[in-house]
Amino acid sequence: MKLLPKDIFEAKSVTLAEVKKILEKRAEDAAAAGTELSYVQQVTLDYVNKFSRFPREDALKLREELMTKFGLSERASNQIVNLYTPPVVAIELNIILDKEPVTLTEEQKGDLIEIINSYVEKT
Numbered sequence: 326m327k328l329l330p331k332d333i334f335e336a337k338s339v340t341l342a343e344v345k346k347i348l349e350k351r352a353e354d355a356a357a358a359g360t361e362l363s364y365v366q367q368v369t370l371d372y373v374n375k376f377s378r379f380p381r382e383d384a385l386k387l388r389e390e391l392m393t394k395f396g397l398s399e400r401a402s403n404q405i406v407n408l409y410t411p412p413v414v415a416i417e418l419n420i421i422l423d424k425e426p427v428t429l430t431e432e433q434k435g436d437l438i439e440i441i442n443s444y445v446e447k448t
Contacts, residue, residue, distance in 0.1 A: 338400045341377035341407045342384035344369065376409045378448055387444045395437055396427045411441045 339347075348370040352362050362370065379387065384406050391402040404421050405411065412418040415434040422429065429437065 338403045340379075340381075340384040340388060340403050341373045342379055342381040345373040345377050346381050348373065377407075378409050378411075379406065379444060380448075383444055383447065387441070390440060391437065394440070395429060395433060397422070397425060401425050405441065411445060412438060413442075414438070 348362065348366055351366060352370065355361055361367070377384075388399070388402040388406050391397045391405060392399060397405075401421055401424075405418075412421070415431055415438070418434050418438065422434075
């Protein structure tokens with residue numbers, strides 16, 4: 326069976342760092358086969374190279390920490406991890422957490438921002 330470029334095998338929320346890793350692997354495979362990434366793939370790779378703040382390992386670790394410590398969904402955790410300029414005050418965080426079933430206290434939001442900033446300082 327020949328796979329078409331738009332075949333969907335799995336729908337999953339991922340971080341920009343994960344997208345970068347996937348597209349870098351595809352670029353290597355394409356180069357080995359004597360081809361190139363599609364236009365959309367190349368544009369996406371350029372985007373994630375510019376706007377992905379964290380290395381893959383840190384992005385995954387931060388996402389997991391946000392999900393376990395604060396009960397955030399994978400979607401909300403990915404949104405926070407993907408921000409190039411992370412929230413620095415609770416009101417900025419509220420925009421992302423607006424549709425979350427979990428309600429965080431102001432203290433928890435402060436703790437969450439501190440955790441994010443600790444990862445930012447590493448980069």
